[in-house]
Each structure stands twice: as C-alpha cells, then as structure tokens.
Amino acid sequence: MKIENSTLNDIETIFEFYHAATNYQKSKLVVPWPDFEREMVKTEILENRQWKIIIDGKIACVWATTFSDPQIWEERNEDPAVYIHRIAVNPDFRGQSLVAKIVDWAKQHAKDHNKKFIRMDTVGENIGLISHYSKCGFDFLGLLKLKNTDELPLHYHNATVSLFQIEIK
Known part of the structure; x- marks a missing residue:
C-alpha cells in the first residue's frame, strides 16, 4: 500500500x-453527494x-485535503488543522x-505541516458514519447548522453537518 498525490490522469477514476x-x-x-465540479477536482x-x-x-481510495475550511468550521477555522473531504x-x-x-x-x-487537528464533516446526522469515524479515532463534536454556504457544494446548502476531530498530541 502506498499513499501519493492524485494526478490529472486519475480524474476519470476519481469521478x-x-x-x-x-x-x-x-x-x-x-x-447523497451532488455532481462535483471537475474544475474543483482539477484544481485540487x-x-x-x-x-x-x-x-x-490499483487505486483503492481517494480524498482531498485543505488547511482552511471557514464556511463549515467558522471560528474554529483559526485553529491549525488539516481538513479531509470526500x-x-x-x-x-x-x-x-x-479510513483508518x-x-x-x-x-x-498534520505534524509535517505544524497542524494540531485533523478534521472532517459529513452532511446530516449519519449514525453509521458517526460510529465508523469514531472507531477510526475521531471525536464526534456534534451537529452544526451551516450559515454561509454559497461557496460550498450543493449538498451543504441549508444543511446541518456532523463535525469530527482528532487532536494531534
């Protein structure tokens, strides 16, 4: 098993x-997820x-990361964190x-980039994912009704999200 960056040649597989x-x-x-913008993935x-x-x-799994996620994490976005998506x-x-x-x-x-947290979210109160992510080491922080979602994918609009975090020690 190895982990590496995706390439433009992987775009069809990602989708x-x-x-x-x-x-x-x-x-x-x-x-469910909406159809994501190809340009967004290409930029990532x-x-x-x-x-x-x-x-x-064979590619077994894909995901995206960012170091900022203000529309979901609001004031907590000031914390040094790696955010995992999709x-x-x-x-x-x-x-x-x-996931483990x-x-x-x-x-x-996170350590390589001087971050103190790993964070994820999922739309809604998905009991199965809450349990799964908790077993993988995440703390379930609760539900948050999103306020400003204009720059987020469609499934976030008018959504409540489940928030997850691992503190790096």
Whole structure:
C-alpha cells in the first residue's frame, strides 16, 4: 500500500468513485453527494491536495485535503488543522479499513505541516458514519447548522453537518 498525490490522469477514476459513493449513499438513505465540479477536482490535483491509496497497483481510495475550511468550521477555522473531504472508496476495496489508513497518514501529514487537528464533516446526522469515524479515532463534536454556504457544494446548502476531530498530541 502506498499513499501519493492524485494526478490529472486519475480524474476519470476519481469521478467513478464519486459516482459509486453517491449510489451507496442513496442506498443507505443518507444525503447523497451532488455532481462535483471537475474544475474543483482539477484544481485540487494541481495544488497537490487530492490524494490516493494504491494497493496492488490499483487505486483503492481517494480524498482531498485543505488547511482552511471557514464556511463549515467558522471560528474554529483559526485553529491549525488539516481538513479531509470526500473520501471515496473503490467498491472493490470496501471493508479494508481505508479510513483508518487515511487517519494514520493524516496524523503525520498534520505534524509535517505544524497542524494540531485533523478534521472532517459529513452532511446530516449519519449514525453509521458517526460510529465508523469514531472507531477510526475521531471525536464526534456534534451537529452544526451551516450559515454561509454559497461557496460550498450543493449538498451543504441549508444543511446541518456532523463535525469530527482528532487532536494531534
């Protein structure tokens, strides 16, 4: 297993994983992802903020990172943190504890960039994800009704989000 930045050659695979994740979300009756903008993902790739796990030569999982997320984290955005977004797993690799592998990677990534927190969110009160992310080491911080979502993807508009955090010690 290795973790590295995604490349522009990975864009079709990334969107295949997003589509599979959206279908899975619909089957679980949780808020599904919208169609994300290709330019947003392309920008993340060019800024080295889109990542992938490779197992046996295949992309097993993708996600994006940022060091700022003010519309979701509001005043807490002032804290030095790595924010993880859009974890999408290749359906062939589900059940292989990939989020735990991302957490291990993110702890080192945070330390390398002098960050004190790893943070994530999910739209709604998704009990399954709250449990899963908690098992992966995240503290569930509760629910937050978003106020200013004009620069966020559509599924955040008028949304309440579940917030998660790991403090780096």
